[in-house]
Amino acid sequence: MTAVIEVQNLTKRYKDTEALAGVSLSIQPGSIYGLLGRNGAGKTTLMSILTAQNFATSGEARVFGESPYENPRVLSRMCFVRESQKYPDDATPRHAFTAARLFFANWDQALADRLIEDFQLPMKQTIKKLSRGQLSAVGVIIGLASRAEVTFFDEPYLGLDAVARQIFYDRLIEDYAEHPRTIILSSHLIDEVANLIERVIVIDKGRILLDEETDAVRDRAVTVVGDAAKVDAWSQGREVLHRDELGHVASVTVLGHLSGAERAEVAASGLDLAPVSLQQLIVRLTQKAGAEALAADTQEVR
């Protein structure tokens, strides 16, 4: 398969900050990617450059094998509604969706109507008077109903309540199953999107820290649950990412892959293996990578 997006050594410098520091990655078609990282890590900047909304200081980004800048062939196959998206003065959601229908060849009005219903979006209110959640819903509906070959969602859940967020995740999966495409979902709520994403890209301070299959990432650690004393004895000497205790029961997440034999051993000793929280794992990996980078920097200074 050829990559839909190919990024090489992308940098973006603002006056005194480096938003992207040599990012290289490739995005394969027909997959849901999680672009994860803290606020200000460079997620929106990266997506902006890929859609030619912003410009790189150096490096190259190719989408469908071409440069996206001023390229209608490439741009018309992408959709990126940013988290702080602006809409024309006095526009209502109805105006915004009418416009989207003009520009996105695969626009599905039935899907849009259903989502409007789902999110109970007021269609005649001007967008500037909508709540934060309703504003997010407008962006989510454009992103889903446009069915663009490459769709970016930029923290789409901001201000949405738990029910609305679940609606978004459900509709995304449903529609993706029927119409496979490339979806890049930027988020800092990692656990919420963990079940959606097939591949994880972690970005921190403009650098890619992790670019792996979600399952492979999960395999990097293991959670063991059981009698607190036994669990602690087992985790002795291992790198503990997280520990929870309730009464006599403890749950410990440790870094490192377990072999089949080791897994059997855990089960035999009366302990249970539980799924790892992707969020805790990534937070820890991010901190670790940050510390290593810091150490490397200090060494360079010496």
Add this chain to the structure above:
Amino acid sequence: MSRTLNVIRLQLINRQTFIWVPLIVLASAVLVSVLIYAMIPTSDPKYGGGGQAPLWVFFAVGMSAMTMTFPFSQAMSVTRREFFLGTLITAVLASAFMGVLFLIGGGIEMLTNGYGVNGYVFHLPWLWEAGPLGAFIVYFALALFFFVVGFTGATVYKRWGPVILTIASLALALILVALAFLVTRLEMWEQVWIGILDLGALGLALWGLVVVALLSVVSFLAFRRATP
């Protein structure tokens, strides 16, 4: 090309912006002008500048086309070239619409003898010197000029920030002041006024269109690298 045409449709989806607001402002200005004319106790023809009111709307629309509609067009995956061309064509259409309104207003004033109070908002003698077509072009050029100034100002602001916009405006103002100073020093005001009168409103409007073209080029060059 069809995507550029779609930008025109995008700009006109909300007809309020380009059509209804200028129309309402114009109607209000006419109403207020006529009321004032009716209160002035003289039988001489009365002229006023109420017709310029919707031009300021075009200035604001030009700014908001850049600050609000452009970021939205980016989410619609429109290229900057498509957006710029489509928006400029929309402004030309809307300005032509204003020109037609101006003609209709002038016609009404002729037929009703200045709303029955001998007062005029549209049918100003100097503007109509070159006939109805001339008057149309004058008003069309003015509306387009205001739009392009608003759009260019907002583009410069977005691209380089408030400081550069202020410096550029200041530089422009200083040049104008310097020209005025020069004319005063050389005692050429008489020639200048005669020149302007010779050019007539139509001649000035045509020069205005040249300025519009120049500003459009400047604003396109700045706009090519603008970010939403």
